[in-house]
Amino acid sequence: MMISAHGNREKRTIRTFDRRQVFLAGVVTALVCLCTYYFLSPSDLIPIFPRLQPEFSPCHCDQPYPAYDLQFDPPNSTFYDDPSFGYTINTKMENWDQKRQTWLNLHPTFKSKSQENLFIVTGSRPTPCKSPTGDHYLLRTYRNKVDYCRIHGYDIFYNNVLLDPFMPSWWSKIPVVRAAMVAHPEAEWIWWLDEDTVITDMEYKIPFHRYKDYNFVVHGWPKEVYQKKRWLGLNAGSFLIRNCQWSLDMLDMWADMGPQSPNVEKWAKIILEEFKNPVCDQTALAYLIWKTQNESFGRKILIETGYYLEGYWVGIVESLKNITERYLEIEKRAVMLRRRHAEKVSEVYGVLREPFLKDAGNEAGRWRRPFVTHFAGCQPCSGNHNPLFTIEGCNNRMNEALNFADNQVLRNYGVFRHDLDNSAVVNPLPFDYPA
Ligand SMILES: *[C@@H]1O[C@H](CO)[C@@H](O)[C@H](O)[C@H]1NC(C)=O
Ligand SMILES: *[C@@H]1O[C@H](CO)[C@@H](O)[C@H](O)[C@H]1NC(C)=O
Ligand SMILES: *[C@@H]1O[C@H](CO)[C@@H](O)[C@H](O)[C@H]1NC(C)=O
Numbered sequence: 001m002m003i004s005a006h007g008n009r010e011k012r013t014i015r016t017f018d019r020r021q022v023f024l025a026g027v028v029t030a031l032v033c034l035c036t037y038y039f040l041s042p043s044d045l046i047p048i049f050p051r052l053q054p055e056f057s058p059c060h061c062d063q064p065y066p067a068y069d070l071q072f073d074p075p076n077s078t079f080y081d082d083p084s085f086g087y088t089i090n091t092k093m094e095n096w097d098q099k100r101q102t103w104l105n106l107h108p109t110f111k112s113k114s115q116e117n118l119f120i121v122t123g124s125r126p127t128p129c130k131s132p133t134g135d136h137y138l139l140r141t142y143r144n145k146v147d148y149c150r151i152h153g154y155d156i157f158y159n160n161v162l163l164d165p166f167m168p169s170w171w172s173k174i175p176v177v178r179a180a181m182v183a184h185p186e187a188e189w190i191w192w193l194d195e196d197t198v199i200t201d202m203e204y205k206i207p208f209h210r211y212k213d214y215n216f217v218v219h220g221w222p223k224e225v226y227q228k229k230r231w232l233g234l235n236a237g238s239f240l241i242r243n244c245q246w247s248l249d250m251l252d253m254w255a256d257m258g259p260q261s262p263n264v265e266k267w268a269k270i271i272l273e274e275f276k277n278p279v280c281d282q283t284a285l286a287y288l289i290w291k292t293q294n295e296s297f298g299r300k301i302l303i304e305t306g307y308y309l310e311g312y313w314v315g316i317v318e319s320l321k322n323i324t325e326r327y328l329e330i331e332k333r334a335v336m337l338r339r340r341h342a343e344k345v346s347e348v349y350g351v352l353r354e355p356f357l358k359d360a361g362n363e364a365g366r367w368r369r370p371f372v373t374h375f376a377g378c379q380p381c382s383g384n385h386n387p388l389f390t391i392e393g394c395n396n397r398m399n400e401a402l403n404f405a406d407n408q409v410l411r412n413y414g415v416f417r418h419d420l421d422n423s424a425v426v427n428p429l430p431f432d433y434p435a
Contacts, residue, residue, distance in 0.1 A: 067109065068109045068110055068186075069107070069109040072107065072109070073107070074106050076106055078099070078102060078103050078106065079099040079102075079103065079182075080103075085182075087163075087178065087179040087182055087183065088163065088164060088175060088178070088179070089164060089167075089174065089175050089178050089251065089252065089255045089260075092252075093182070093245070093248050094245070095245065096182075096244065096245040096248055097244050097245045099185075100185045100243065100244075103185040104185065104186070107186070110185075110186035116188065116208060117186055117187045117188045117189065118152075118154045118187065118188070118189045118190075118191055118206065118208075119154065119155050119156070119157070119180060119184045119187035119189070119190050119191070120145060120148075120149060120154055120155070120156040120157070120190075120191045120193060121156070121157050121159065121173075121176055121177055121180045121190055121191065121192050121193070122142070122145055122156070122157075122158055122159070122192070122193045122194070122195060122197075123157075123158055123159035123160050123172070123173075123176060123195065124138050124158075124160050124195040124381060125160065125381065125382075126160050126161050126162065129380070129381035129382065129383070130381070130382050130383045130384075131379075131380060131381060131382065131383030131391070133380070133391075133395060134380050134381035134382070134383065135381070137196075137380035137381070137395070137398055138195055138380065138381055140398075140402050141195060141196065141197065141198055141380075141398075141402070142158055142195075144198050144199055144402060144405050144406070145193060145199060147199075147202065147405070147406075147409045148199045148202055150343070151202055151203075151343065151346050151347065151409070152205065152347065155184070155187070157176075157180055157183075159176045163175035163176055163179055164260060166258075166259060166260030167255070167258055167259065167260050168259070170236070170280055170281040170282070171255075171258045171259060171260075171281050173192050173194075173236075173281070174251055174254060174255050174258065174281070175255075176192075177190055177192050177241060177251065178248070178251050181241075181243045181247065181248065184243070185243070187243050188208075188242060188243055189206075189208065189240050189241070189242055189243065190240070190241050190242075190243060191206070191238070191239075191240050192238065192239050192240075192241070193237070193238050193372070194237035194238065194374065195380075195381065196237075196374065196375040196376065196378060196379070196380055196381075197237060197238055197310070197372050197373070197374045197375070198372070198373045198374075198375070198398070198401045198402055198405055199371065199372055199405060200316075200320070200369055200370050200371065200372065200373045200401055200404055200405050201368070201369035201370065201371045201405075201408075202346075202405060202408040202409060203346070203347075203349070203350030203353065203369075203408070204307070204350070204369070204371045205347070205350070206240065206309075207306075207307075210306075211240070211242075211302065213299075213300070214242075214300055214301065214302040215241065215242040215244060215246045215247050215250070215300040215301070216239065216240070216241050216242070216247065216250060216300060216301045216302070217239060217240040217241075217301075217302045217304050217309065218234050218235070218236065218238070218239040218240075218285070218289075218301075218302075218303060218304065218309070218310075219234065219235060219238065219303070219304050219305075219308065219309040219310040219311070220233050220234030220235065220303040220304070220305070221233050221234070221303070221305065222303040222305065225286050225289055225290055225303060226289075226290060226293050226303075229274055229275050229276075229286075229290055230275070230286070231275050231277045231280075231282055231283040231286045231287075233286060233303075234282070234285065234286055234289070234303055235282070235310045235312070235374065235376070236281055236282040236285050237310055237374050237376065238309050238310035238372055238374065239309075240309070246297070246300055249297075250288075250297075253288055254281075254284055254285060254288055257271065257279060257284035257287070257288075258281070258284070264279070267279060267284065267287075270287075271283055271284065271287045274287060274290070274291075275287055275290075289301050289303070306362060307362045307368075307371050308362065308370040308371045308372050308373070309371065309372060310372050310374050311370045311371070311372055311373050311374060312374060312376060313373050313374060313375045313376070313378070313397055313398075313401065316370050316373050316401075317373065317397045317400050317401055319367070319370075320400055320401065320404045320420065321420065322367060323367050323368075323369055323404075324404065324407075324420070326360070326367045327369070328434050330353065330356040330357075331433075331434055332434055332435065333356075334352070334353075334356060336349070336352055337349060337352060337353055337356075338432055338433060338434065338435060340431070341412075342412075343409075343412040343413075346412065369404075373401045375394065375397070375398055375401075377389055377394075378394035378397075378398065380394065380395075380398065396421065399420070399421065399423050400420045400421060402423070403417050403420045403421075403422075403423055404420055407420075410426065410429075411429050414428060414429050415427060415428055415429055416429050
């Protein structure tokens with residue numbers, strides 16, 4: 001299912017690496033707000049709670065923690081009952097905002113927190129990995145995302161079928177995101193993550209309050225896309241998309257440039273001319289963002305520079321050991337951060353840590369934990385890694401990043417890995433560590 005553009009992308013990625021480093025260096029330090037706003041929003045702690053008793057249904061929104069009613073679906077008709085409704089890209093959807101609202105009105109327990117509801121979507125190929133260690137790494141990168149979801153109360157969907165057989169490889173995420181939006185009307189945001197991404201700051205919460213005016217958020221360097229028309233000015237391996245009509249239209253426009261579209265050749269020509277690069281999902285996205293920049297449509301798109309919604313692993317993984325040291329220093333000073341606690345309340349400790357991180361910065365060379373580390377070019381599953389990397393080099397770096405992330409989780413279970421290079425050995429976490 002991998003198309004050849006795949007390999008090309010990685011080659012290009014590395015060739016332009018030096019340039020990327022320059023962009024990295026140029027990224028403006030943006031202080032990430034202290035999100036006390038999310039602090040007490042355990043809207044999704046629900047799956048472990050018993051369902052609401054009928055007398056509490058529908059939701060009593062004056063209750064501090066309204067739970068989802070997972071067993072309540074009234075017979076009133078919704079978009080699901082419309083025979084023309086479909087999950088695929090080529091079934092046109094209109095008035096989605098209204099349809100979604102109608103559904104929410106009928107399911108009031110899902111309404112109260114819907115502005116913060118995040119639904120994570122990721123996935124991999126339908127068949128076993130070609131690389132002998134591939135499935136091991138996919139399991140670990142998936143586990144990493146599940147850990148993040150458990151800590152923050154988000155739902156996740158791991159897809160491993162091609163929802164549209166004519167949209168293989170990188171394009172396959174578009175139909176999955178489309179299906180997830182209509183399958184989860186309760187979700188306000190969908191977060192797509194490639195299989196080879198690792199969440200390396202388990203405490204970090206996406207600052208949704210900054211995105212009130214946006215429907216699509218991707219990490220990148222705005223000047224590179226808007227002015228220089230460079231397809232590597234962003235990375236499509238991690239993006240946020242709001243669950244609304246605008247987004248369905250945007251996915252239609254994006255998919256129209258894809259291999260299944262009757263217009264693919266027309267777009268390939270235009271994109272090659274403007275972006276000097278063959279069409280792939282990422283060039284198409286960069287083109288779409290560039291092209292609509294002066295329209296009200298395009299103003300709903302944000303190229304995020306303030307934190308690593310996606311960060312290229314080269315340059316990041318080297319810093320993880322130093323970052324570990326800095327975080328340990330903070331914990332030596334702050335008794336509360338050393339305190340043992342139940343995993344379910346770990347968000348509280350993330351908020352408590354924020355004041356200590358105000359000088360940490362987010363860009364390369366600074367010491368805040370990178371939020372997402374993307375192993376672009378490593379191809380852990382197919383094994384078709386960029387020739388400039390070795391499998392061992394990639395695997396070692398992935399181990400380090402995964403162990404770095406895992407340490408943040410494992411301490412809630414009383415252990416940690418002292419040595420990020422050694423996945424197999426854990427040490428017990430002494431009481432009041434690291435006093
Ligand atoms: C749902 O259907 C019931 C029964 O027909 C009706 O009483 C109720 O008003 C409907 N709810 C909405 C929100 O339309
Ligand atoms: C958007 O507007 C700027 C400033 O007027 C202009 O330079 C640029 O060419 C426009 N871009 C597009 C894609 O129309
Ligand atoms: C880690 O910290 C040491 C000592 O401060 C410094 O010399 C080194 O350059 C740092 N390494 C990275 C990759 O930032």
